[in-house]
Amino acid sequence: MKVALLCAALAAAPAFAGDLVARQGGDSVRLAEGPCTSPPVLSLLEPQLHTRYHAATATVQGRTFSACWRMTPNGAHLLYEDGDQGVVPLSDLKPELTA
Secondary structure, X not given: OHHHHOOOOOOOOOOOOOOEEEEEOOEEXXXXXXXXXXXXXXXXXXXXXXXXXXXXXXXXXXXEEEEEEEEEOOXXXXXXXXXXXXXXXXXXXXEOOOO
């Protein structure tokens, strides 16, 4: 279950430049700054909430899921295309390293 991936703890700034990534073993969650554009995820949200969510993807057990996220007091709340949800604590999020 994706929730297992979404449980640990960091203190990232509320605003960021570039993607943030949380990793646990081979699984990962990538949070982007851009707006959520995933039709399956947006269909699960009330229309007035669409602008509050940003794009995200998760790779769990080799399978990639579309997701959308928004910041909450507990961390980044994620909603996945299959309706699953989870929270990634800010302490787990690291800036994406580029070569």
